[in-house]
Amino acid sequence: MKTSPLAPEKLPHLAPIEGVEIGTTAAGIRYKGREDVMVMRFAAASQIAGVFTKSTTAGPPVQWCRAHLAGGEVGAIVVNSGNSNVFTGAPGHDFVHQTVAAAASALSVSPETVFVSSTGVIGELPPVDRMVAGVDAASANLSPDSWEKAARAIMTTDTFPKMATLTRTIGGVDVTFNGIAKGSGMIAPNMATMLVYLATDANVAAPALQSALSDAVETTFNAITVDSDTSTSDTLLLVATGQAKHARIASAKDPDYAEIAGAVHAICLELAHLVVRDGEGATKFAEIRVSGARDVAEAKKVAMSIANSPLVKTALAGSDPNWGRIMMAIGKTDVEIDQTKLTLSIGGIPVAANGSIVPGYSEALVAAHMRLPEVMIETGLGNASPGHSFTVWTSDLTHGYIDINVDYRS
């Protein structure tokens, strides 16, 4: 699989975070010749927050994580790629229990603080014996410096590992946030369709961590779409090891909370954009901005309608300034629109206003913008002034998407 043309030129190096150790191994779950199991071990009393898929056919790993999040404490995270664990019945739940037991034993943590994910083909149970052996092997090679290996071990159809890092200063103390993500198909708005693991050495209690994460998701992972499909396994976990020597942030009312929330939002946005840049078959990264809406939900509905339209996405792929398809996508939602108030611009170039094309419109100018790898589409609905806005990021629909998905399992 060729690396996405939208991949960053250089992978960032993720420095160790105090209280986080990572082990990986090639367990042979499904793939040959690459690592496919990852364990993360956290310092005692590390705090965790999480957001999960809204799918009603979520699998046993998501059900397990949801049930154990309330405790707020995390000892380990265990992930395998190759097969997801969804619609697998009682053996699927047994797989989770055996994975958790193996990790608890190998890493000396309490089972109820082990969080798990499985990603890959739906409906086929990963082999439990290989998984247990893989957890043992990965737990035997823990290192604080294996973030890139972790990012690679959780990949499925991804063409590059997705990593982000940033530092902030809290009460005079530097804290680091690291994050890795996997995801490239089944990316849709009902919570990011992917796996994402974030860790920081900041000293933050679980409720404050959850508040920051839940707020960040709406305008980051819930604002991207590749193919409008929603994974059954979406999992986003944020761990704070508390090893940084600043005063503990116990709640969202703490004066230092805003700094944490800002950092969580920034790293989520960076990883969300990386997921779109690795959208299956993507050759374009498109930003869709909708403004002048009666409320944010209305702006988001129109933005998602544009971003998910196969005809808009194929026009993006062809660098075709076929703006009529954008009008079609705006018109197909149930949002009431006054065509005479609608405005549209592409790459900052006005295209339509007052119910028709703008005088002097230059298609050549818009076509030149659309040939760039990053395309900006902006529409003002004119339903309220100034009104509410929402921005969505998406990729184009290409032969590459078809190639990948007509025979994903083979």
Place this chain on the structure above:
Amino acid sequence: MKTSPLAPEKLPHLAPIEGVEIGTTAAGIRYKGREDVMVMRFAAASQIAGVFTKSTTAGPPVQWCRAHLAGGEVGAIVVNSGNSNVFTGAPGHDFVHQTVAAAASALSVSPETVFVSSTGVIGELPPVDRMVAGVDAASANLSPDSWEKAARAIMTTDTFPKMATLTRTIGGVDVTFNGIAKGSGMIAPNMATMLVYLATDANVAAPALQSALSDAVETTFNAITVDSDTSTSDTLLLVATGQAKHARIASAKDPDYAEIAGAVHAICLELAHLVVRDGEGATKFAEIRVSGARDVAEAKKVAMSIANSPLVKTALAGSDPNWGRIMMAIGKTDVEIDQTKLTLSIGGIPVAANGSIVPGYSEALVAAHMRLPEVMIETGLGNASPGHSFTVWTSDLTHGYIDINVDYRS
């Protein structure tokens, strides 16, 4: 453009209908070397019913038709292909007025009984001078036997003309229903995304005709989807010339109304299936049946989620029995599901039940079914017993769809 592999082997011959004359011409609106303007002229006092796109960015032709439908009478229908007339401002309305005036004059009908459609690229106004000349030329070669020419003149990305015909007996008198349709992309559930013109010599008053048409649409044109995109120009018109010598059917309470309603439903379903068979790039015709729902809306929501899922559609294209993707598509709606009650079968072969794959499941058997050009997917939600059901028809997502749409305008 190669003919769809799902096209019928033979085109039906549509016999003349008393009271209907058709003229076509090559007006050079956009295409070269083919006909692109069609006029139909109807006997005096012919009755009309119509259903239109729900798009909020519908164009002037749809606005004109909606405004004049209440009169119930029709003198002519005029259609051009090549450019639609959407988001064209005041010149777009002027185009409609000039088209209507030209047809009224050439065909000696009253302007308010002329119905119009334009189909093709959105946002580019068809040249009004060529249209007026085209209406004149088409009106000069009227014939009762030009149904196939009409079906060809309204095509855009269609690979074959779509026609259907059937006869019924009303009060001892034979009546005929003919229909033509165009549509292959921008096919989605908010009313069939296409143009459809039906005519019969039955003697039916407009209110009864409208009732039969509105009822038929929900389970025919509103039950198909190719790409989830909704056209701005969808128009479905049904004309009854009243030339058949049976007693007039004035309302839905008439004892003969059921025969009319049944015929309208049957011809709508046949044409709707033809549209799916000509779905852009289609190589598979898939029927998605959902049962055991709390109500019809719930069944339809799940069926459409499966039918519109790019990952299900690419699995269809690859003849890949990747049933986990169907589970994903079921799970991504907001319909509450109990996984243990869900059943899934493909081609009549049970795949999943009781929360996991069925014992003895043979993937080879399902793969053999999926290699057929017609694929049947059935799911029982188990939310009610027997519960409500809905059936949707769709096509697969292939390289052909991408080819057609990355450069549709060139």
